[in-house]
Amino acid sequence: MKQLTRIEKAEICALKIPFKMDFTHAMASRAFSDSLVLKIEGRGEKGFGEAIVRDYVSGEIGKDADLLKDAKEIIARILEPLIGKDVSWEEGKEYLDSLALESHELPLLCAVETALLDMFCHSSGKDIYSLLKKEPLKQTIQYGGTLPMLSLSEAEYVLDMYEKVNIRNIRIKLGTDLDYNVEILKLSREKLGWNFDLRVDANASWSLEIALESLELCRKYGIFLVEEPFGRNREEILFLLKHPESHDFQFVADESALTVNDIEAMAKNRSYHMINLRLSKNGGLIKVLKMAKIAEKKGLQYQIGCHVGETGILSALGRVAASILPKAVYVDGSYDSYLLSENITSENFSFGFGGVAEIIRKQGLGFIVDETRLGRLSIGKTGCLPEMGKL
Template sequence: MKLTRFDIITVDIPMRQSVRHALAERNVARNILVAAHDEKGGIGWGECCPRPYVTGETIDSVKQDLTTTILPQLLGNELASFEAAADMLVPQLDSMARNQQAAFCAAELAVLDLAGNRFGTSAGMVLGPVQTPQVRYSGVIATDDIESVKQNAAFMAKFGVGDVKVKVGASLESNLEILTTARTILGDQVTLRIDANCAWSAAETIRQLTAMQSFSLTGVEQPVPGEDIDGMRAVTAAKLVPVVADESLCSLEDARTLIREQACDVFNVRISKCGGLINAGRIDQLAREAGLDCQLGAQVGEAGILSAAGRHYATRSQGVRWCEGSYGQLLLEEDITEPDITLGPGGIAPALDTHGIGVTPAPERLQRYEHARLTVSA
């Protein structure tokens, strides 16, 4: 198999409702897809969601990194096996900066999908075999409008979701109102955790968590800014609620820093910001060795390719504490891939074990949402 051409396609997919947190509000998913082509007409697909406030990447920086560095180095490579494709990717992954993680992810997934299709194996095999036949996804409430909180919570209760993450903000009063509303509708059997998206200081985190004790929160995600490792350490040491690192965790180096500084209890592994499947596996491995847990996270607006990649990670890890993503048709007006792998009732979804990544864009839908296209060829 020879890598002969890559397409970089920007898509804009409208979302069913806008999603809001302390760092961003979004009602269109603008993602980048990469199509990898081989000499026999085979195609593999990758995806990323560049986020300036997570990895420092933008749509333009991802296009730039893909066209000038990442894809030219992959073009022309001849690969004799799926393992050879994975081996080719590792040195390049090691050379990526923190602000190139999403760009690399899109290229990596495309190559793994293509090689998996060609050599008859799942792209997930870079993480090893399936460990668990199905996983349970959490619901996420990301609004401070109480009517919307009520509607979201009612939908999740009816859908049978077992775990819910609630986005919180600066105001303790507003946060308590959101949590009270969610708890009242969801009942005591559903676990609640919060994500502050960097909104607080360490002292403010302890004040807010203390005031939230009656909700029996199972986690607090990224309470302080991503670069505030001292703050993360202080909140973790307080042991009020397990601390999840999200914006603080993108690269393998970030994972090592968080472990060394004892700055969290759980890693939020999102495939796009963490540089793809191979790096997700390496970050997961570091966490296990350090006695930390991992969760599968998602960028808001991920389409089916990233959902599938996340599914591979969650089902092939030794065990993730929570899963997010695979919201497909629940969040997007229309997902662009087939088959539909949107999570089912209760948030349950099965492992994927077909060749490649397991989903592919439907041509007419891709065309509908395509915003721009570039080609990189020899």
């Protein structure tokens, strides 16, 4: 017998959780988590989801005061056919998968899907694996680290921290300042040694000229995996692949890989070797699982990434994704207590020594939201259903 639930109420909160340290890369600098958290309710059950909106990744939906307003309109439109109806998870999943959404709407789809998954887990008494009818293929997940753009003294401190907790791979954020790129790569090799697994991420900031010079630097320091050098729909990647300097390098698509169509185009053009899948960017867990399957079929590798500032909601969901997708080359995420001054979940999903963390069973998606903290850490909220209006 199908387990049914009903959505009767929905609201979205805008968070502002200070970071323990600023996080900077070539496209932005952040001092706090600005996630949007969706809560849906019905028949005495609740479900929570999370969206992280980055205009330089999936597109802009509104800034400052307009962000909540625009997010509300998108979520209301997604939820409208489900409101007040008895639906099963299978029906909800089929409906969400059928939606033709713009790229800037994908983070909100992630929030809706995650909240529905959470609600169905609680109403059925099942954990996420039982609900999805998928068993975890890994019992522990090994996470890597990220080195943001910092002063050399700050970078040295972070590298020391990673070394102390025995992190085994690190992604280094690079930009357009070649002098900085030289110094940070040199420092990283000096601190961690030549056998340490390092890769770089340009966050779509490079020109073709800077890319060629940066590849020469990377080669010098034994780094051959480069993430998103140019950005979405930029033809420079095709020129770079034909250049002799790119020999031995592999390129990872992040901002360029938002949809299944993107992956299919990359496989056809052979423009990238690997895809960085991120829950909020790509529209939620179900789409990430689908995209990973297609990437694998098309001969592309994939990694599971995260957005800086994710709360325990997306940290828990990312761990689920990593446990179902054992062929991920790298997994990033679960930076919770390392980066956030506080969290909205009762559980701490931070990885432990060696970057290792166990999967969570028998507890829904794995997280429980502390609504008192959610309220205190929110700077605004609004109802998402037409009859509710602004709270």
